[in-house]
Amino acid sequence: MANVNLELEPTLWDTGDFMEIKDLIVDDRQRGIFRVHRSSMTSMDLFQQERELIFNRCWIYLGHDSEVENPGDYRRRTIAGRPLFFARGKDGQVRVFLNTCPHRGALICRRDEGNAEVLQCFYHAWSFNTDGELIGVPGEEAYGPYFDRSELSLKEPPRVENYRGFIFVSFNPHVEDLVTYLADARDYLDLIVDQSEQGMRVVAGSNKYNMKANWKLLVENSLDGYHLVPTHQTYLDYITSLGTGDNAQPAGNAAPYRHADRGAADRIRPPMANRVPGAARALGNGHCVIESAARHGRPIAHWHPLFGEDAREPIARVRQRLVEKYGEERAYRMANTSRNLIIYPNLVINDIMAITIRYFEPLAPDNMEVTAWHLVPREESDAMLATRLDSFLTFLGPGGFATPDDVEALESCQIGFRATETEWSDISRGMLRPAQTVDELQMRGFWRQWHANMQGLSKTNVQDGPVAEAGIAVASGTDD
Amino acid sequence: MTAANKPTLREMVEDFLFREAELLDDWRLDDWVSLFTEDGRYVVPTTDLPDGDPTRDLVFIDDDITRLRARAVRLNSRHAHREYPWSRTRRFISNVRVEETGEGELSVTSNVLVYRFRNGEGAPYVGSIHYILRRRAGSDDGGDLRIAYRRAVLDQEALSWHGAVSIIF
Numbered sequence: 001m002a003n004v005n006l007e008l009e010p011t012l013w014d015t016g017d018f019m020e021i022k023d024l025i026v027d028d029r030q031r032g033i034f035r036v037h038r039s040s041m042t043s044m045d046l047f048q049q050e051r052e053l054i055f056n057r058c059w060i061y062l063g064h065d066s067e068v069e070n071p072g073d074y075r076r077r078t079i080a081g082r083p084l085f086f087a088r089g090k091d092g093q094v095r096v097f098l099n100t101c102p103h104r105g106a107l108i109c110r111r112d113e114g115n116a117e118v119l120q121c122f123y124h125a126w127s128f129n130t131d132g133e134l135i136g137v138p139g140e141e142a143y144g145p146y147f148d149r150s151e152l153s154l155k156e157p158p159r160v161e162n163y164r165g166f167i168f169v170s171f172n173p174h175v176e177d178l179v180t181y182l183a184d185a186r187d188y189l190d191l192i193v194d195q196s197e198q199g200m201r202v203v204a205g206s207n208k209y210n211m212k213a214n215w216k217l218l219v220e221n222s223l224d225g226y227h228l229v230p231t232h233q234t235y236l237d238y239i240t241s242l243g244t245g246d247n248a249q250p251a252g253n254a255a256p257y258r259h260a261d262r263g264a265a266d267r268i269r270p271p272m273a274n275r276v277p278g279a280a281r282a283l284g285n286g287h288c289v290i291e292s293a294a295r296h297g298r299p300i301a302h303w304h305p306l307f308g309e310d311a312r313e314p315i316a317r318v319r320q321r322l323v324e325k326y327g328e329e330r331a332y333r334m335a336n337t338s339r340n341l342i343i344y345p346n347l348v349i350n351d352i353m354a355i356t357i358r359y360f361e362p363l364a365p366d367n368m369e370v371t372a373w374h375l376v377p378r379e380e381s382d383a384m385l386a387t388r389l390d391s392f393l394t395f396l397g398p399g400g401f402a403t404p405d406d407v408e409a410l411e412s413c414q415i416g417f418r419a420t421e422t423e424w425s426d427i428s429r430g431m432l433r434p435a436q437t438v439d440e441l442q443m444r445g446f447w448r449q450w451h452a453n454m455q456g457l458s459k460t461n462v463q464d465g466p467v468a469e470a471g472i473a474v475a476s477g478t479d480d
Numbered sequence: 481m482t483a484a485n486k487p488t489l490r491e492m493v494e495d496f497l498f499r500e501a502e503l504l505d506d507w508r509l510d511d512w513v514s515l516f517t518e519d520g521r522y523v524v525p526t527t528d529l530p531d532g533d534p535t536r537d538l539v540f541i542d543d544d545i546t547r548l549r550a551r552a553v554r555l556n557s558r559h560a561h562r563e564y565p566w567s568r569t570r571r572f573i574s575n576v577r578v579e580e581t582g583e584g585e586l587s588v589t590s591n592v593l594v595y596r597f598r599n600g601e602g603a604p605y606v607g608s609i610h611y612i613l614r615r616r617a618g619s620d621d622g623g624d625l626r627i628a629y630r631r632a633v634l635d636q637e638a639l640s641w642h643g644a645v646s647i648i649f
């Protein structure tokens with residue numbers, strides 16, 4: 001460097017060192033401080049590593065077996081970036097296929113759903129049965145003697161398993177079996193499936209919407225009791241105006257719903273802030289849950305004025321059946337508690353005013369496609385189904401009174417992340433106390449698993465509390 | 481009024497729809513809700529099931545008059561965060577088709593394009609709206625029309641641009 005003219009020589013900006021993955025999370029259990037570096041939600045490099053280290057290694061939700069009720073029924077999905085479809089064969093088995101022609105690549109399944117005995121590729125007309133076998137090749141005599149149809153079946157993902165109707169796939173041939181992977185989240189799936197005598201089914205029609213936000217923000221938001229009162233005040237006020245719980249007024253007698261007029265002084269009205277705090281739990285392998293006594297109706301067995309008088313009787317009967325079958329304690333959990341569950345990494349099952357399945361497919365560090373379905377018991381009467389559907393709509397979905405505000409919140413955070421000088425998000429809430437639903441233990445449970453996976457580890461043993469504990473339910477609630 | 485000046489049924493209905501669009505673009509939601517009959521209904525099916533039946537299938541919106549009023553209250557408050565501050569919208573209504581279905585009811589279908597701008601982004605909602613409009617008995621002018629049913633069907637495959645149906649579509 002001695003001989004160069006320093007005035008003309010361009011010098012490299014000192015950009016500092018790139019953040020190492022191990023430093024992306026601050027987890028100080030002595031002081032109760034938990035921070036996440038925001039580059040984990042903005043960096044393309046980390047996004048690609050997530051693909052490899054999380055989405056190519058974990059079990060990922062695909063769909064529900066009730067979505068392909070009859071032989072020949074198929075559904076198309078994009079899962080962990082791959083085009084897939086699943087179909088029920090003549091033998092009643094559901095099979096999952098990579099949606100690409102073994103010939104030269106075209107999509108085999110080009111509709112979102114349908115029924116077919118034979119799936120024919122439109123490009124050169126190879127055809128396959130619903131078992132995935134290649135059954136027709138136009139002009140097959142042109143191929144040599146080693147051309148073997150049996151090597152050219154539709155390919156299946158390395159692992160496919162079904163837990164009580166929930167179908168998962170994994171692109172990792174060495175992944176542990178699904179039940180082991182689900183860990184203590186399994187019991188929470190049972191709490192839902194056991195509500196029905198004849199099994200659950202997914203209702204026709206799905207909510208498909210994008211959020212221009214990092215997918216992990218939706219994990220946090222789906223299990224965030226802290227935001228409920230401030231973000232969803234309009235919903236809570238509306239529900240309050242109808243009355244809450246079993247002693248509430250029938251809808252007709254309720255005080256009319258009013259809200260602070262635009263321009264009027266901002267009123268902070270936390271109508272339910274003092275309700276049961278509930279509990280937050282890390283369930284192992286990154287799965288987490290919050291649960292609390294239902295503050296709203298639950299169509300399964302907890303009446304609310306929104307449901308109308310006619311629903312009182314049938315709801316009471318269902319509750320009675322659950323008590324007889326499972327005992328009062330478990331029936332209480334099924335009927336009277338609400339639960340928001342994350343099955344790591346990208347499936348949320350909410351058992352709240354309705355049961356929703358929410359899958360989110362990351363598209364970019366700042367974009368995801370969300371699909372939400374509604375899960376209902378098969379045996380319910382038309383009237384109860386209508387009640388259930390109605391219960392879903394007030395709060396949930398892109399046209400509901402709450403979900404649009406969650407979309408706004410997440411996109412707002414993502415835009416905020418552009419101010420990169422504010423490097424960290426704080427997720428410390430409740431770290432030094434038995435965690436409630438308004439705390440953030442469940443998010444820390446998710447983030448710790450994410451952090452372990454991103455460092456190439458399959459799991460973490462770290463839990464809240466000053467000393468690492470091997471047990472899973474270190475946080476205890478007060479209401480169940 | 482001479483026969484030549486008397487507006488046709490379609491013109492009358494168009495005037496009504498144009499007025500409705502103006503109320504919505506001006507965010508005069510209370511006035512908009514007052515266009516509905518007491519048994520009125522506002523339905524938006526999901527993008528993957530445009531024929532969805534709210535009693536059987538999942539839809540985006542299925543409001544009776546109570547929830548519709550609550551929707552207006554919510555959007556008028558400063559706590560509907562997706563619409564606070566309000567987005568700017570501009571509606572274009574066209575291809576209006578009207579059919580008299582007897583008993584003072586009209587079955588009306590229109591094409592609709594609603595541009596929505598907010599937070600540095602703009603994109604359209606595209607679709608069609610089916611109405612059942614009711615006339616007061618014996619009346620023959622559009623001022624007496626009320627909305628008994630309004631079903632707004634989106635043509636988009638998903639809510640990829642807007643993330644929600646946060647306005648009245």
Ligand code: FES
Pocket residue numbers: 101102103104105106121122123124125126
């Ligand atoms: S790509 Fe499918 S038949 Fe050629």
Ligand SMILES: [Fe+2]
Pocket residue numbers: 221227228231232402406
């Ligand atoms: Fe929310």
